Amino acid sequence: MTVDRPLAFTSAGLRLAGTLTAPAGPGPHPVALLLPGSGPLDRDGNHRRLPLAVSRDLAAALAAVGIASYRYDRRGVGASQGRFLRTGFHDAVDDAAAARDALAAAPGLAPERIFLVGHSEGALTAAALAARGADVAGLVLLAATARPGDEALRWQAARLLPTLPRPVRLLLRLTRTDLVAKVARNHDRIRATRSDVTWIGGQRLNARWFREFLDHDPRRDLARLHVPVLAVTGEKDLQADPDDLAVIAATVAGPVETHRLPDITHVLRRQPGAPTLRAYRGEVRQPVDPAVTAMVTDWLVRQART
Structure with missing residues (x-):
């Protein structure tokens, strides 16, 4: 059994709102900060034109293995203040830092076992935040690029x-x-x-x-990562080169594990045949592929036990 509760934090004077999903019981629980891809995405990872639901599906998978998670509306989206079109890339990193600090202070969570799980731009945000020296236990980089x-x-x-x-x-x-x-x-x-x-x-x-x-250039951030890293990219990703996994493996300073998943696209679903963006609308009617969620949850469970 899990419990969803609202959790808001302040970044640059703005109130950003999100949902903390935690296992039942007093804890302290390990927790994953879920960082979404690019665009005006809400806490579930949905765009008004395309309901990706990546963060929502990851939160459900993590809850099933006893790991808490936190996801929030980006600036100017949903219940969060601000104006999305005036938000810079570095602002997103600042917001993630403030969210991490809020989790470290939240009751029932283990501040020494905060993980960053980022998808697409969120993976770059996670690497940039950890490279700043944020106190995190590990990173999961989904569909990450490793080039300017x-x-x-x-x-x-x-x-x-x-x-x-x-x-x-x-x-x-x-x-x-x-x-x-x-x-x-x-x-x-x-x-x-x-x-x-x-x-x-x-x-x-x-x-x-x-x-x-x-x-x-994310390589500068990757080179400063000393915590464990899991990087996963789909073979049919049209927006992040799967070959960048080799760059991530060669650049990260700490323990790193990489996986290139057959038939998986940038939206973390399975697509038979030749990959195409037009298939996304059909793909997102299904949840994030179990091969992805299993890889993420298995890795996080192992790391949380160390």
């Missing part, structure tokens, strides 16, 4: 190109549009901005976040 942000986004563009609908690919050929070069030009335009928010290609973007993300 601008390079990761160019890789995504090249990887996504063959998966685009045939009419779109035909239009790109007819207009002689180099998608990767176009992405790089947009990066230059974003870097030239000074405001928090800007318009690029008819789309309103969080320019501050992009400027910080484009120049962020």
